[in-house]
Amino acid sequence: MGKVDIDDLRCGMALSCDVVGKNGRKLLCAGTVLEPGHLRVLRIWGVGAVDVADVTAGAGEAAGHAPDNGGEDPGGQDAARELLARRFALADRSHPAMDALYRCCLREFERGDRCPLPPAPPDPPAQGDASKPLSDPPAGPEALLAGDASLASFPDIYFRLREAIADPGASAGHIAGIIGSDPGLAATLLRLANSPFYGLSRPIDSLARGVLLIGAGELAQLALGVAVADRFRDIPACCLTMRQVWEHAVGCGVLARVLAAHVGGVSQERLFVAGLLHDLGRLVMLRRLPGHMAAAMALARKEGLPVAAAERRLFGFDHAAVGRALLALWRLPPELAEAVGGHHGGEDMSLDACIVHVADVATVAAGLGFNGSVAAPPLDPAAWDALGLDPSVMTVALSQARRQVDDIVSSLLG
DSSP: OEEEEGGGOOTTOBBSSOEEOTTSOEEEOTTOBOOHHHHHHHHHTTOOEEEESOOHHHHHHHTTOOOOOTTOOTTOHHHHHHHHHHHTTTOOTTSHHHHHHHHHHHHHHHTTOSOOOOOOOOOOOOOSSTTSOOOOOOSSHHHHHHTOGGGSOOOHHHHHHHHHHHOTTOOHHHHHHHHHTSHHHHHHHHHHHTSTTTOOSSOOOSHHHHHHHHOHHHHHHHHHHHHHHHHTSOOOTTTOOHHHHHHHHHHHHHHHHHHHHHHOSSOHHHHHHHHHTTTHHHHHHHHHOHHHHHHHHHHHHHHTOOHHHHHHHHHSSOHHHHHHHHHHHTTOOHHHHHHHHTTTOOTTOOHHHHHHHHHHHHHHHHTOSOOSOSSOOOOOHHHHHHHTOOTTHHHHHHHHHHHHHHHHHHHHHO
């Protein structure tokens, strides 16, 4: 008898215990011999692991070892392990969540599901005389933001939406009208509403119907994320591409949303937006000081540091602090600023920050997009403990994220 992850289950295994969904519904009874239909049911209901009566057939794979095949390596296991050794270089593999994440990524890499590591970041671009060192960075996040007048205010439409949602007399049509006053925003929200992000059985053909089916508050949260994405379409290509940046951001957002669903008691849409915006400060730093950021990424790779640690060494602050300062400048909800500003761990993390932190670690480890970090940042054990989740959730969350990221990125970038 033993617990087996969903990806390691095989037809013919027998359940040793009843399988119950998150809502308390019994899905399968003890003694059931698994067939393909049973495996589909477990995936649909987001079951991460089950107890089986005999794990002999899958034990080797469940532990991350390929079956004996006469010394051959048809799945590219050696290459996969070498690749993951770099992605998990800063990780504590003895932590159950990181071990589950590693084994999940190993299975994917062996199948060739993810691309190789991104190329090394280029040398810092010359600023004037290439023989001179980079100029001193601003004294702090506020000074960095003050140097860019375009960051002084946030689009008014978001605040109009918040006011309308707070008004109990506001109709779905009125809220849809506010969104519709910005055609670009309206089109993006409709694309998101019809993407796998919601997985609705019938298409949403109007904003008013979207407000009714999805909810005004949820659409307002999505509008916030879309408005910010639109602000950062022009980062320099010296370090990262827009596609890499937003694949990573969306991956973190989707993972945060899935984790929030398992944690319960928190807004899934708010966590999606928090994950989407968690590296907002890095986008500001890339736009304002691309040479310094290229140097920070090169330093992180050379010395085996998280990029945030290299930022603190070169700037005296990191992108999380810049993101927190920018959201405060825009007068956005304080819980969002706390989730963005606290996503790299530390004392007194909010629950939202803990969720985004775990999602960020998983996003980098799984190679969803690229944020400049070759290796995933270390997992804060206290952040994981705050979520109260079984490690098998990591497999379920990554599986759901894989199916959504490309479509959502396309929706955001148009």
